[in-house]
Amino acid sequence: MAPLPALAIPSLSFLIDGDTFSQPYSFTNTSDAGEMITAFSIDLSGTALVFDPVDGGAPGNGSGGTAFAATGGTDVTTGLTGNTVVDGGTTLDILFNNFDAGETFSFLLDVDPADPNAPTPTVLGNEMIGATAAINFSDGQQLNGIFAALGGNPDAAAFTATGLAPIPPVPLPAPALLTLSALGTLGAMSWRRRKAKAG
Numbered sequence: 001m002a003p004l005p006a007l008a009i010p011s012l013s014f015l016i017d018g019d020t021f022s023q024p025y026s027f028t029n030t031s032d033a034g035e036m037i038t039a040f041s042i043d044l045s046g047t048a049l050v051f052d053p054v055d056g057g058a059p060g061n062g063s064g065g066t067a068f069a070a071t072g073g074t075d076v077t078t079g080l081t082g083n084t085v086v087d088g089g090t091t092l093d094i095l096f097n098n099f100d101a102g103e104t105f106s107f108l109l110d111v112d113p114a115d116p117n118a119p120t121p122t123v124l125g126n127e128m129i130g131a132t133a134a135i136n137f138s139d140g141q142q143l144n145g146i147f148a149a150l151g152g153n154p155d156a157a158a159f160t161a162t163g164l165a166p167i168p169p170v171p172l173p174a175p176a177l178l179t180l181s182a183l184g185t186l187g188a189m190s191w192r193r194r195k196a197k198a199g
Contacts, residue, residue: 010035010137010163014145016125017156021064023125024071026106029099030160031137037078037099039136044090044111046130049123052112054087066110068092078105085109124155135161 014027029037044050052065068083079098085091092109099105111123131147145159 009033010135010139010141010143011161012037012135012143012145013158013160014133014147015150015156015158016128016147017150017153018125019155020109020111020123020125020128021066022108024106024108026104028104029101031101034101035141036101036138037096037105037135038138039096039134040094040105041134042092043132043134044128046132047128048114049111049128049131050088050090050114051085051092052087052110052121053085064110065112066108068107068109071106071108074103074105074107078103080105088114125157126150126155128157131157133159133161137163139163 010031011029012027013030014025016025017023027040029035053067055064065087068085070080074080077098078100079096081095081097083095084093094105094107096105111128112118112121113123126149128147129149133145133147135143135145137143141163143161143163145161147157148159150156150158
């Protein structure tokens with residue numbers, strides 16, 4: 001009997017530490033058997049926050065925005081193909097075509113309070129606690145994460161998302177395959193005899 005394929009488990013770790021206006025977000029593909037990240041999404045709708053990629057745009061609280069921008073050349077190493085974010089919106093979608101295991105993607109993107117009258121427009125990583133993320137992998141799995149507190153780091157949020165090992169097909173030993181084939185042939189012959197007698 002041939003050996004079963006190795007079980008591959010996709011996983012990712014994420015961190016935002018400090019001021020979202022000037023500090024990068026980063027996430028790492030920590031998968032164990034070559035699964036690539038193909039898409040990453042953040043949803044702020046569970047918080048009182050919005051994305052602010054436009055200087056002087058929504059939510060109009062007087063702060064400058066920071067546009068989406070990859071940092072440190074990570075757009076090249078991960079095969080960044082595009083992103084979608086709307087000023088004053090709550091979702092960010094990022095697409096990749098070469099985000100291999102062991103690689104990290106880092107980017108800048110401002111987040112502000114949705115309320116234009118908030119006392120301060122500055123949002124720290126810990127204020128994003130409760131936001132959610134979805135990560136698509138090349139093996140077809142989609143993992144979900146929720147931003148949570150990072151122990152010992154009061155202005156950060158982080159999460160780790162780990163998938164499931166796929167269930168490999170269970171190969172039948174050769175004798176069992178022959179038995180199933182023989183039973184199928186006998187059943188077909190019996191059905192033909194009954195049909196011939198009835199006709």
